[in-house]
Amino acid sequence: MSNLLPLTLKVNGEEKTFLASPHASLLRVLRDNYYWDVKCGCEEGDCGTCTVLLDGKAVKSCITLAHNCAGHEVWTDKGLGYNDEITRMIQDAFVECGSIQCGFCTPGMIVAAKHYIDHGGIADRKEIRKAISGNLCRCTGYNKIVDAIYKVAVELGREVR
Amino acid sequence: MTTRILATEFDYLKPATLEEALKILAEKENVRILAGGTDVIVKMKVAGMTCDYLMDIKGIDALDYAKLDDKGVFHIGALAKLSHLEKDPVIAERYPALKEAFHLMASISVRNMATMAGNFCNASPVADSVVPSICYNAVLTLASVRGERTVPVEKFFLAPGVTVMEKDEMLVDIALPQPEANSGDAFIKKTRVRPDIAKISVGARVIRDGEKACFCRIAMGAIAATPAYLEETSALFVGKKVTPELIAEVAAHASASIRPIDDNRTTAEYRVAIAEVLTKDALTEAWRNAGGEL
Amino acid sequence: MKNFEFIKAPDVKAALALLDKEKDHAYLVAGSTNAMVDIRAGKVNDRTLIGIRDIDALSGIKFSRGKITIGAGTTISEIANSALLAKKAPALFQAANDFADPTTRNSATIGGNIANASPAADTAPPLLALKAEVIIAKKGSKRRVPMEDFFLGVNKTVLEKDELILAVEFSANPHSAFYKVGLRNAMAISVVTAAASVRKDRDGKITDVAIALGSVAPKPVRAYNAEKAVLGKKLDDKVIADLMKAVAKDISPIDDVRASAEYRKDVAPVIVKRVLCKSCGICANEGGTK
Amino acid sequence: MTITEKKNFRLVGNRVPRHDAIAKARGEQLYSDDWVMPNMLYGKVLRSKYPSAILKGIDTSKAKALPGVHAVLTWEDVPLNQEVTKFGQMRDVGGGFEGLYKVLAHGKIRSKAEPIALVAAETQELAEEACKLIEVDYEVTEGVYDPREALKDGAYLVSSEDDTNRIMDTMIRMGDVDSAWDKCDLIVENDFYATPHDHAYLETESGMAWIDENGVITMRVGTQVLEHYRTIANVMKMPHTKIRNMGVPMGGGFGGKEDITVETFLCLLTAATRRPVKMVWSREESIECHSKRHPEYLHYKTGVTKDGHVVAQEVNIVLDGGSYTYCTPWVQMYSTMNGAGCYHFPNSRCTSVSAFTNNTFSSANRGFGATQTNFSYDRQMDIIAKKLGMSPYEFRRMNVLRNGDPQHTGFVPQGHVALTELLDVVWEKLNEVPKVDYLPDGRKFGRGIACAQMGYGRLCFLHDNSRVALRLELDGTVTLRAGVPDLGGGQGSVLAQIAAEEFGLPIEDVHPYVMDTHLTPLCGTTTATRQLYMSGNACIEACKPLKAALARKAAEIIKATWWPVTTEAGYEWEPDIANIEGQLEFHDRKIYYAPDPQKCVDFKTVVAHISNEGGELFNEGQFNAPAVEVPDLSDIKGQILPDMTYTCHGVDVAVDEETGEYEILRLIAAIDCGKAINRNSCEGQVEGGAIYNLGWVREDLHWENGITKANNFSTYLIPTAVDAPDVETILLESRGGIGPYGAKGVGEPADNSICPATVNALSDAVGVEFFCTNVKPEDVLKAIKEKNKKNK
């Protein structure tokens, strides 16, 4: 077993130091420290349920080397929900539009939506679908998820197509 | 204040030899000695006692003994546990009052952990093992890097929790002289419930010479700032024919000479009243143990 | 049991020093979108992971005197959103936009993509078509390797154990295009990819051409025969027919879990035709646009 | 028609946010993998490397010696290694329906990844290492991987306990098929193949178990069938009271979590180590080890008259049951019953046989056997329509079932049959966009339509029932307890919505407590699209006595408040207000006297009065589905399923004829849901089902001799957001269902008729018929090439 190295990360606004093996993924470090809103559906970068924000950019934490993120800032869906107005709007839209069924993909989906909105996402169903094309959902067929993100883009006065 | 954790911070030291311990006491400031811990840890939790260093002496095997020396004096080391002393055959035979005192202290688990020396150093006015020790003319040995000195037990205590020990000194030995032939002793302790700290405790030791006592020591706990040796009262008993009347007279004197206080265990008035009764009983029992009749 | 070390390289110099020291043990980790999968599958073990994600010097898109230089650490997202590349190297721009999905693109780097050297690497065909050069460094020295010589086989390149890709460089060419056939419109490892870049004279004759294909051979390949079929000619139906016949000689596809060799043989000529027509600005009639 | 008269709904039919939506959005919802306990160990299953072998021996000594390993178990350590598979049915059915369930392999290994040994270790790495140290002595055998081969004499015997690979035979017939052929002008025979299909729920199988202080093995495992605790208790040889599943919402189920997954393994490991054990399957393990949709080989012989009337149809189905029985007999019933599908064949016969093979075991998958036949019979109808030169819409419309038509077992469903309305509305919507040959970008256009029927509610001979408990709280809110497993369909929320509607309370006043085998009343399984129907009705049953009590007390209070007329002789009631009770209405936390709404009383006040007088504030209601005896399997007659739900889908596709790639341009999904209770949830099922069934056309497990080649999410490709078209949902509300307020079940019916519609559209575009549910670009290109070769 390789040894455990200290790893300092700013997670959801809190500076924290964890112990992680050199090859540990950011996902494992987060989940082993009870950030359970970061889900694991495939551990191979193919499902998107582990999506988090790393320095404001959506990344798949299961294929991100934890130690490569030392000193950087990570936000998860739960953390964003309590600290970021836009994420709160997205979460409420997901609830109102019935975009949530089993909810396992929802945290990753909301973080991907947050990235899309933060990077000038417009109210265009095709663009929205591209933005969340890295997040698989088996229950909803994506329809109402696109509705919710579209609704938020419109509310934020983004260009409507 | 919480008793769930030790909310005070300190460094923990564990010297392997007495020399090392004494060196620490000399060099470091604000050191507390930890043996059984049943007083120290409680005071750190509830009485706000603090220290920079908590020195655990349980590593010094040399201090863990209870044995007769060649001159017949019984030596009790700093680490001798109360429960072991309670079961020690020499004490049972030579110092029955002390054995009784040990047996009546707290609970079996405390007695398994606590040491006699610790009971002394805690210097409570009610220290159960001190009262009989006064009657046995115990002599304490204090060691430091500067050397050793001895102090008679009755001179050891200055005030509640305060002894004559210097900052760099440590109580390493309690010596109990060999009791003379036909000496008799007794120890009586009154508490609210069995394992509680005494409301009042009385120890008495007499040496019988025919119908008279040629020696008498009466000591009391919980009636003064320190365990008290009632020297005056004791003197009254010596040199006279021992009769119930004498005993009553001495008892009355004892009760009159003490200035106890009220505390949450009992009132001063009760202590004064009971002092007389217990002194009477103690003297009667001691005299009988010394082979005298009444 | 998995056994790794991790050292962060703050800059290129440090990275090269570490590579030199660790030699066989070294394993560079930037976006780690392939690295982590290999580590979990046990393909890679007993290594010292060298973290180069934060070396800013390695990333960035620069354009000067007609040449475009892209740092190896540049993420696929940066390439996919670069207005410069959209205009100056549409082949690479389109490939970046067809790469996996936006979230993966935020981590994956172009250096990582070509170093991993999967036969289906999306950025390889455009770089081959743009006749790019790979700028490689090791402690104390640097070298340039043409893209067509860079790949040696499946997950095998010319990179030595102690070498690091600094950047890829190619001359801008707006007349280039890329097309990907995948089983899905996102997160799909390509079934066949094709890229082309051309230069034409005034009356439309092709003076210079490069065509490349992915997922049709152990490594991404240049379609030399196809290039010969169109060089010096003007695109018309006959030339296109020759082109599509020639492609068959350039490829050696296999059956795999994604598609059969036969399907790849059928589709490769079609998408070569499309990318070539698009590069030449001719709107192919039966082209499928995504 | 059992339509309850309630017209003016307040909550039912609206878009009501679910009670757990906020927690799921905020990332606070805890699933089976989100829980740790002190002293926890990690469990791992050692699985067979070969699909078919004989287990000669297992040497666990090295594994046991590895420090940090606390248990290594094989079949000998399982108190009862073999048990009969049950699926929460309250009644023993026998008759080949309840097959064998083996906990750990013993004797013959019947499929790849069959569990052989269990390990519990202090870390996941150690558990993996320990599995590697277990030496298994395999004697690899040939195995059989095609059910049709398995049924031949002398085929390799998959099971060591049976002397045949045959699981079950059934037959359904109507009219006289044999003599009807000569009445047909056109007879068409085709063979269809329905491919295996993985659920691919995003949450892999996982959970925890520990022994509580009183020796009760407690699990926290998401499952669709809480009643598995009975089977597990039998396996552990413990009383049914001592195996408890403190259920957890699932990250998707779709039928894949209907069988026992991690539960038995966790109980064995925690019993062996006396420590909490957690087990989480990797994606690869999940795809290789859990059930698949039954692959089916269907032969259709259909006879029609030249003017388009269907006359006769013979259907022969062979189901691949895989390594163990599990749900195969039930699925076979659904397939056989649905052989001729939603078309009115005067003469039809459908025989089916299921067989063991060494493939991964097949069991429930959304659609449960009806989807396989739906694909086949609707494709067959599409092919015939083309041969007759009729529009696919007209031909279907002529022959679909209508109200009063019997099913093929002779039973006439009571619920409304809306197939004609569905066809009309879909065809009309489809034709809002004119049909063209080629799109401007050069791609070939194709249009397809398909319709389907599927039952909701379990097979009637299971005597299914459900229970829901309600308690009126003193602050006027209502606590609902129901053991309803929630796999994402909002099963818990909809019950709260129904209770809120009945008591006239806002949705937030009713909170559902769900999914505990021993602390919540058992609602039956979340399978067969039954929860809304069964538990919804049970919820209404539970409300009735409480509403009656509330009405009685409210009437007294209203009388006392508004009607005392004081006279010299004291109080005197107005004569004509005797029957207040019958005219009371519940809404906005109040109880109103309908004729004069100003006269009302707070709901809370009434509850308080009942409480003061020691009245009952709690009630548990039960609802029973119609029950029949087990039918004669060789000639199934009568009611098999409580009622049917009908769907129709229209699809437009664009095909790139050069690469075979195709894109779904439009997807219209219409369903008669009877009554939408929570409109968002209802639409969610239709949209989700459409993309799930659309996925069946693209997803391929790549089975080769029992090996699953595509065993992770980079090779088993489910639709992403950019692959799924916007679904245009049409909800018909015929109020003709037998669920609460005339509702019908939509979960599984929503997973029907999209796949045939899509393949019909592809055939329309390419001009070549496809007979397999799986149509990849490669297949389209091959079809186009063959067509071109033929035309030359």
Next chain:
Amino acid sequence: MSKHDITLNVNGKKYELTVESNELLLNVLRERLYLTGSKYGCGIAECGACTILKDDESYFACMVPAVAADGWNITTVEGLADGDKLNPVQQAFIDNSAIQCGFCVPGMVVTSTALLRENPDPDEDFVKDYLRGNFCRCTGYVAMVKSVLDAAGKMKEAK
């Protein structure tokens, strides 16, 4: 504050831990080794709910800094039974229905076990006196004393 690497042998299992100098043995047992059998009742060596065994002697775990317990051979209530077989005292407590709320029982059975190791044939007074440091608020000690005597009897027969 100083940190110390210590080894505790608890119920026959070796634990290696790093503890702060002021961390108490009771808290380490409960919160780090999850042996929650020993209870906090008073924290000042009065109630006996935290009684454990050091070798064969009963100790109060709330009175010992964990670092001072380095190397000790500790038995907690969880270590008394042998798998499913309870030790005689535990069994006697059940047979004589000496358990009501049960919070004092861990300390009580540990102290009683030490008692019988010290004096296999105690009389009623000896038992009462020995258990005076273990408070019980529900049972009034009657059934408990009976249980210890019952256990002593059974152990004598077993020999």
